[in-house]
Amino acid sequence: MIIKKFVGKTEEEAVGAAKKELGNGIVIMNVKEIKPKGLAVLFRAKRTEVTVALEEEGDIPKPVRKEAAAEPAKPEAATTAGSGAAGLEAGNSQNIEKRLDSLQTLLESRFQQDEVEKQEQSEAVVQPAEKQGEELSEEELERNKFVRLLYNTMLENEVDEKYANQIMEDLEKNKKPNMPFDYILANVYQKMILKFGKAEDITAAKKGPKIVLFMGPTGVGKTTTIAKLASDFTMTEKKKVALLTADTYRIAAAEQLRTYANILEAPFRVIYTEEDAKQAVQDFSNFDFVFVDTAGHSHKNEEQMENMQKLIDAVKEVGEYQAFLVLSATTKYRDLLKIASSYKEIVEYQLIFTKLDETATCGNLLNLKLYADVPIAYVTCGQNVPDDIERFNPQKTVKQLLGGKA
Ligand SMILES: Nc1nc2c(ncn2[C@@H]2O[C@H](COP(=O)(O)OP(=O)(O)OP(=O)(O)O)[C@@H](O)[C@H]2O)c(=O)[nH]1
Ligand SMILES: [Mg+2]
Known part of the structure; x- marks a missing residue:
């Protein structure tokens, strides 16, 4: 295994340099921001240092290679x-x-x-x-x-x-x-x-708005997660985000998202049918993202799963989309497996894990990632909007799984 450090203005730049030298097979082991010290603060910008590893054939310990040693041993x-x-x-x-x-x-x-x-x-x-x-x-x-x-x-x-x-x-x-x-x-x-594997998050569409669907069991935090992400995209990244809800089962559900939309000054619409969904995407064609909240339901309810399938099919027709299955880290492992496979039957999704703050163990993140074979995009760790969400950080989670601090 070769382990080496690369420094760049941004993480992407440092990883780019690592790939250039060691190829695409590298694994990012750690990312660290280097803040200039002393007088250098005035002249030098922050830089990012990434430590990458490259597994060699057979991955057996070999003598230190010149190019592999970033510092003298x-x-x-x-x-x-x-x-x-x-x-x-x-x-x-x-x-x-x-x-x-x-x-x-x-x-x-x-x-x-x-x-x-x-x-x-x-x-x-x-x-x-x-x-x-x-x-x-x-x-x-x-x-x-x-x-x-x-x-x-x-x-x-x-x-x-x-x-x-x-x-x-x-x-x-x-x-x-x-x-x-x-x-x-x-x-x-x-x-x-x-x-x-690599964490993947919400990406921009090549053309038109990216339609982002959030689905999952009841009460896992779908609506709250949408509010957190919408806030980040509108306030920090200055993107145009429209919010839709297909959750017409409960009046309070639509109101919950409407409230967040008002705070963010983002347009909001309730969609009752697949036609409404298509129309909304057309109406917001000059937006960057259209986030779609859905009603939480049991994966065992066939009718509701069918409705979800119809909504997904409608969305597929009108634009580029990404679907997220929102799961709570507090749900029992066996149930998580069943939920993940039920949704797999209707759409290819990425995972969001919520309520990490409510559990002491995060093994299910690895279990579900491997079972569903899909990337984890975000994790949430509290009720606060917009703060309690982060992009999934495999390094941090692995450290935790090996006994490091949460
Ligand atoms: N502790 C904790 N609570 C959370 C987190 N995310 C959401 N919640 C809480 O979970 C509860 C349900 O959140 P919602 O966003 O309404 O969940 P939902 O999936 O939209 O629920 P339904 O629409 O009813 O299916 C609320 O009390 C949220 O504040 C989290 O990361 N940690
Ligand atoms: Mg909801």
């Missing part, structure tokens, strides 16, 4: 366990160690605790890397404990055992004797980021 600072051959990797892992500093410190401190020992005895988990009949060195045993700790942390965060096992199996393939802890950590971290 300091083996004694970088290795947590192991030396000799493992120390060579330290030059690479030193970069990631810095980025994952807090995560690693946390994991290691937990690793020292006797609790882990107890946990191991009480939990039957996958046993990584233990070769039957062979005596393992103390270091190797410690390393295995560390890997088990990562695995258990994923399960505690409700990552589906199936996916946690896959990640561990991948690690197993690349594991080498004397692999430093931070290499193991970086490897698992990278695998998980790769599993999340």
Whole structure:
């Protein structure tokens, strides 16, 4: 694995430079804003530093490459366990160690605790890397404990055992004797980021307005999320956004969105039929975005799912569209799977996860991403409009899934 830092005026510029040098297969491990210090504040603008990783064939530890080392290696600072051959990797892992500093410190401190020992005895988990009949060195045993700790942390965060096992199996393939802890950590971290893939958000249409549909179960936060996004697009990005609601089941539902529309000074319309939807898109043809709120309903209600299908078909006829399935992170895993597959039958969607503030675990983000095989676009973490929403950040979520701070 090559790990390297790139700096640019913006994140896009830094990532562009990384792709130019290392190709499109890179994984962004960390993004950091570098603020100029001292007098430089006056002369230099903020810059963004991205740390990227590139998995090499076989992904086995290799000697530090000249071009891969962004800074001279300091083996004694970088290795947590192991030396000799493992120390060579330290030059690479030193970069990631810095980025994952807090995560690693946390994991290691937990690793020292006797609790882990107890946990191991009480939990039957996958046993990584233990070769039957062979005596393992103390270091190797410690390393295995560390890997088990990562695995258990994923399960505690409700990552589906199936996916946690896959990640561990991948690690197993690349594991080498004397692999430093931070290499193991970086490897698992990278695998998980790769599993999340690229976050995708709302994009502009090539022509005419982009119609953006929000659908999902009742009460997950669809209308609130629309208000947050509409606010960001109109106030921050200065785009023209029109708001429509197809939620005619409850009077209060339309009023809720109308209120937000009034605050944002955005046009608002209730659509009762597919024809209304088509007409509205035509009427707002000079807008950048038309956000469409829909009534929350159970995925088990066939009639409502059919109506949703009709609305989607109507929208498809009149312009470019994007559909978002809004899911609450507090919903039971099994239900989430059923909801995701029901909606998959009617439209290709991207995911928005709400109410992250109401749960201590975010394993379902990874589970659903892998199950539905669609990108996560946004997450919301509170009731405040417009603040409590962010673009999905895989790095942050993976750190959390590995035991980092929320
Ligand atoms: N804690 C928390 N509450 C949220 C979040 N997003 C929305 N809510 C709350 O969830 C409740 C329902 O939000 P709505 O936006 O009305 O949900 P909806 O999906 O449009 O609901 P229906 O239209 O009835 O299906 C409201 O009390 C919101 O304030 C979030 O990220 N965190
Ligand atoms: Mg609503």
